[in-house]
Amino acid sequence: MVKKFTTTQTIFTGWGALQENSAALSGLGKKPLVVTSAGTWKRMGAQLAEQLSGCFSAYAVCDCINSEPTDVMIAEGLAAYQKNGCDCLIGIGGGSPLDAMKAIAVGTTSSAPLASYMGKEIGGALPSMAAIPTTAGTGSEVTKFTIITDTKTDVKMLLKGEVLLPQLAIVDASLSESTPQSVTAATGLDALTHAIEAYTSKQEQPLTDALAVSAVKRIFSYLPAAYRDGKNRKAREEMAAAALEAGICINNSSVTIVHGMSRPIGALFHVPHGLSNAMLLEKCLQFALPGCYERFGALGRAIGAAPADSSDAAAADALLAAVKQLCRTCEVPSPEQYGISRTAFFDVIEKMSADAIASGSPGNTRRAVSAADCAAIYRSLWET
Structure with missing residues (x-):
């Protein structure tokens, strides 16, 4: 093709x-x-x-x-x-x-x-x-x-x-250098989302694959350091490079379920884009794994979260665990911790789910995504 x-x-x-x-x-x-x-x-x-x-x-x-x-x-x-x-x-x-x-x-x-x-x-x-x-x-x-x-x-x-x-x-x-810690986290995790989604998108291609893997590796290596110390020049340089790589990736391979579901949260509850991505990242990737174990597994091995000889499923699970830990390190809040009312959120789940599907982004996911799937993921954000 x-x-x-x-x-x-x-x-x-x-x-x-x-x-x-x-x-x-x-x-x-x-x-x-x-x-x-x-x-x-x-x-x-x-x-x-x-x-x-x-x-x-x-x-x-x-x-x-x-x-x-x-x-x-x-x-x-x-x-x-x-x-x-x-x-x-x-x-x-x-x-x-x-x-x-x-x-x-x-x-x-x-x-x-x-x-x-x-x-x-x-x-x-x-x-x-x-x-x-x-x-x-x-x-x-x-x-x-x-x-x-x-x-x-x-x-x-x-x-x-x-x-x-x-x-x-x-x-x-x-x-x-002067970027606040919370913005460093949100934007860095936005870049990670770009890279992972581009690599696992139906529209991926060889040129974006190379850049996506590079970006994912940089982010796992350097986002924690940039988050802890905004004056860490090496970490800032590596994160700038990763964000650039990941941006080039989505320009050509697009995004998938996370971005599709993130935008309605931002529009209705005024959550910064990178942060709404981060809130959804673990749950959405967990949903997407069964449609793309091979590619998620490759990323898990690339960042050293899984041994080179591990199965795709095991390596994919290891990637998900690493994503979860990175979100914890960057202190990503849940919607409730951010201050969103559970009642207000649940009242618009149907609209958010419809808007997410209408955006077209979930359609790039290698597992079929329905409005009902999106609704279930939105509800899961409130599970303890």
């Missing part, structure tokens, strides 16, 4: 990559809109202003992306783009500003509501984009996807199209 492999055109990596390669931003256009969060701009604005001023005579800033991006935030960003006469975009921050940048780009060429793109391939010419992640997890800098919450329906919309791939990504691990 013929496989297609795409990613961002130019990627700079390495400690200090932004400072050394900021001149590359000047090729985007004449006046960029910088899409970020208030916190990131407050923390890094002075540094970024100096570098942007060296590339552009003028730029504008939209720092309204302070949580999982919504269609309302995108409208605000689009208004800023148009009001300031911008012609390109730079996203800097976690996955939310990078996703928002892509959605704003779509809005610059069409007045159609974002919801109208659900289930379609977005095409056409968009403004040039550069993505500068400050966390190690989402991989949005190298994907053709953006996830935006529709505030009218409380659905996290998965929008896609190769035109959403940024022209430039600058992956500088030094920018993640």
